[in-house]
Amino acid sequence: MKMIYQKRLLCQIKWGLFQRFRFMTKFSRICDDSSKKVLVTHESETLPIGISFWYRNDELKLDQIFNLQRSPQEHLTDVLEKISGKIQGAVYYKNRKRENFVMDELPVKMISFNYDDNACTQNDLTCHEAFVLNGSKHNLVIGEEHYCIDVNPPIVEVAEFPKVIVAGFLVNLKKLEVLFANKEDCFFKWYKSVKRFDADKVSRSKRIIEDLKWIELGEGFTCTPTKEDVGRVLKVVVTPCVGERRGEDIEVVSPVVVSAGPEECPFQKRQQFTKEIVGDNSLRVISYNILAEVYTNSNYAREELFPSCPKHALNMDYRKLLLIKEIIGYNGDLICLQEVDEKVFLRDIRPILMDRGFDGFYDAKGGEITEGLAIFFRRSKLRMLERRRVVLSEDLQNEVLFADIWQNIQRSPDLLKNFLHVRTILQVNVFESVCDPSRLLVVGATHLYFHPDASHIRILQAGMCLKILQHVITQYQMKHPDKEVSLLFCGDFNSTPESALYQFMTTQHVDSGNVVWKSKFGECVEGMCLRHELELASACGCPPYTTYTSSFHGCLDYIFYQ
Known part of the structure; x- marks a missing residue:
C-alpha cells in the first residue's frame, strides 16, 4: 500500500574507552578510572586478543587509554614488555619538553588474584592462557597499580x-x-x-x-x-x-536537534477507529507496502513517481518515523509488510515492535535484491508453529505440485526466461491461537511482480501461491482433524479489482480463454486453466486506491480471507 x-x-x-580495534567506533564511554580494570576481548581462536586499559599517573602527566592486539600464542613475557613499552613511549611523548626529564623503567607483571608478590611464571604462559583462560585468577600490575582482568564483558x-x-x-x-x-x-x-x-x-x-x-x-x-x-x-x-x-x-x-514535525498526519484520522486492541477472539490484520529505500533514490522516483514530494520526505530516516508511528497506532495483531529494507527491519521496526509485545521475521526476495517481506504477530494472541520462505521461480522447476504450470510455461521460451528471472517469494506462516489452541491460522504473504504488462506472470504466481497454501492447509487438517484451520493471504498483488487475478482469487478459477493468457506478445500461455478450492474474499473490499502516484492510482493491495 x-x-x-x-x-x-x-x-x-x-573517542571512547576500550574501543574495538576493527570497528574504531566513536562515542563516549562513562568509566570510573578507580575501578582499575583491564578489558580483554577474544571472540574466537582465529582472532587476536584485544587488551584495553585506562592508565592514569598524575606525576608523569599521563591520562590515556591503551589498546593492544596480541596473538593468542604469544608468550606472556613479550606481551608484558609490549605493554610497558607503549606506556613508556606515551610518557616520553607527554614529557619530551621537560628539562632533565628521565624516564624510569616501568615494571609490568602478572600476579595471582590474591595480590601476593609471586609473579606468574611468565615463560610458561601464553597470552591466551594468562588473559583469557585464567584471566579471572590474575591481576595485571603496572608499577604499583593493580588491575583486575575482565574477560569478554558485554x-x-x-x-x-x-x-x-x-x-x-x-x-x-x-x-x-x-x-x-x-x-x-x-x-x-x-x-x-x-x-x-x-x-x-x-x-x-x-x-x-x-x-x-x-x-x-x-x-x-x-x-x-x-x-x-x-x-x-x-x-x-x-x-x-x-x-x-x-x-x-x-x-x-545526537548530531542534530529535535525538529518540528507535522501537526497531524492523515493516518491519525484512521487511528481514531483503532485506539484499542481488539478482544481475544478477534484479530486486526495490517498489510502495508512501505516503499523500500532503493526505489526512492532514483531520478525517476523523484521526478516521475513522486514529483510533489520534497526530497527530505522521501528519505528513509524521515519516512520510517511516520511508518512506525502509523503501524503502532493501528494496534494490529498481525502485520504483513512488503518492500522492507533489511537494515530498517533489524535496526528499527523489529526492535520497536518486539518491545511492544510482537515477534517478527524477515525474508529477502530471491537473488541479490535488498528488500523483502516482514511479518509480525502479537505474542499474547498467536503462537508460531511453522514458517517457510518459498522462491516461486525456484520451486516451479522442482515441485510436483506445480507440474501443470511448469509444463505450460516451457512452451514459450520467452515466458520461461522472464518467469525464472523474477525473484518473487511467498511467506508461509502457521499460527495457533493462544486463547483457543483448537484454532489454527495459515498466513500467506507476498508481493507479486510489478511490471504493467506482466498480468500473465502475476496470475501464474498467484496460482502457485494458492497451491502451496492449500497444500499446507490440507496437511494440518490431516494432522489435526479436531482443529479448525483458517487462511489469510495478504500482500501487494499489483492487480486491480477488474483484473483476471482478482477474478481468479474470488471466483476460484480462470479459464484458458481468458485474455490474460495473451496479454503480452510472444509470451502467450496456451491451454492454461487455473482453479483452486479456497473460498476467498477481500476483507477490506476494494477501496478506490491503495497506491497513489502521479501516474497511477488504484487498488492493488488486499487481505484475502477464507
Whole structure:
C-alpha cells in the first residue's frame, strides 16, 4: 500500500574507552578510572586478543587509554614488555619538553588474584592462557597499580543516532551493535539538553558537549521528544547487560536537534477507529507496502513517481518515523509488510515492535535484491508453529505440485526466461491461537511482480501461491482433524479489482480463454486453466486506491480471507 502523502513521508562523538580495534567506533564511554580494570576481548581462536586499559599517573602527566592486539600464542613475557613499552613511549611523548626529564623503567607483571608478590611464571604462559583462560585468577600490575582482568564483558561496539529527529515521533539509535550480549538486554536512559540550538548552528565541539546540562527524559529502547523539545539535542546512555553482568556505560549525543514535525498526519484520522486492541477472539490484520529505500533514490522516483514530494520526505530516516508511528497506532495483531529494507527491519521496526509485545521475521526476495517481506504477530494472541520462505521461480522447476504450470510455461521460451528471472517469494506462516489452541491460522504473504504488462506472470504466481497454501492447509487438517484451520493471504498483488487475478482469487478459477493468457506478445500461455478450492474474499473490499502516484492510482493491495 503506497500513499503519496506517506512518501512525504552521528553524532559529534568522542573517542571512547576500550574501543574495538576493527570497528574504531566513536562515542563516549562513562568509566570510573578507580575501578582499575583491564578489558580483554577474544571472540574466537582465529582472532587476536584485544587488551584495553585506562592508565592514569598524575606525576608523569599521563591520562590515556591503551589498546593492544596480541596473538593468542604469544608468550606472556613479550606481551608484558609490549605493554610497558607503549606506556613508556606515551610518557616520553607527554614529557619530551621537560628539562632533565628521565624516564624510569616501568615494571609490568602478572600476579595471582590474591595480590601476593609471586609473579606468574611468565615463560610458561601464553597470552591466551594468562588473559583469557585464567584471566579471572590474575591481576595485571603496572608499577604499583593493580588491575583486575575482565574477560569478554558485554560491550557496545557501535551506537549511532539517526540524522532525523522529529518532535512527536519515536527515536531510537539508528545503529546499535553489541558484543558478548544481546541488544534486547541493553538498558537505555534518555536525556535532553537544557540549552536549545538553532538547527543550522548547533555546535559540535567537544567542550560545548561536555558543558551541556541535561534533563532526564525516561528509560527504554525508544523515547518520544515533544514540541517543547524542538531545538534541543538528545543524549542516551546505554548499558550492555548479560543477566546481572553489566558492561561499561556509553553515552551518545545526537548530531542534530529535535525538529518540528507535522501537526497531524492523515493516518491519525484512521487511528481514531483503532485506539484499542481488539478482544481475544478477534484479530486486526495490517498489510502495508512501505516503499523500500532503493526505489526512492532514483531520478525517476523523484521526478516521475513522486514529483510533489520534497526530497527530505522521501528519505528513509524521515519516512520510517511516520511508518512506525502509523503501524503502532493501528494496534494490529498481525502485520504483513512488503518492500522492507533489511537494515530498517533489524535496526528499527523489529526492535520497536518486539518491545511492544510482537515477534517478527524477515525474508529477502530471491537473488541479490535488498528488500523483502516482514511479518509480525502479537505474542499474547498467536503462537508460531511453522514458517517457510518459498522462491516461486525456484520451486516451479522442482515441485510436483506445480507440474501443470511448469509444463505450460516451457512452451514459450520467452515466458520461461522472464518467469525464472523474477525473484518473487511467498511467506508461509502457521499460527495457533493462544486463547483457543483448537484454532489454527495459515498466513500467506507476498508481493507479486510489478511490471504493467506482466498480468500473465502475476496470475501464474498467484496460482502457485494458492497451491502451496492449500497444500499446507490440507496437511494440518490431516494432522489435526479436531482443529479448525483458517487462511489469510495478504500482500501487494499489483492487480486491480477488474483484473483476471482478482477474478481468479474470488471466483476460484480462470479459464484458458481468458485474455490474460495473451496479454503480452510472444509470451502467450496456451491451454492454461487455473482453479483452486479456497473460498476467498477481500476483507477490506476494494477501496478506490491503495497506491497513489502521479501516474497511477488504484487498488492493488488486499487481505484475502477464507
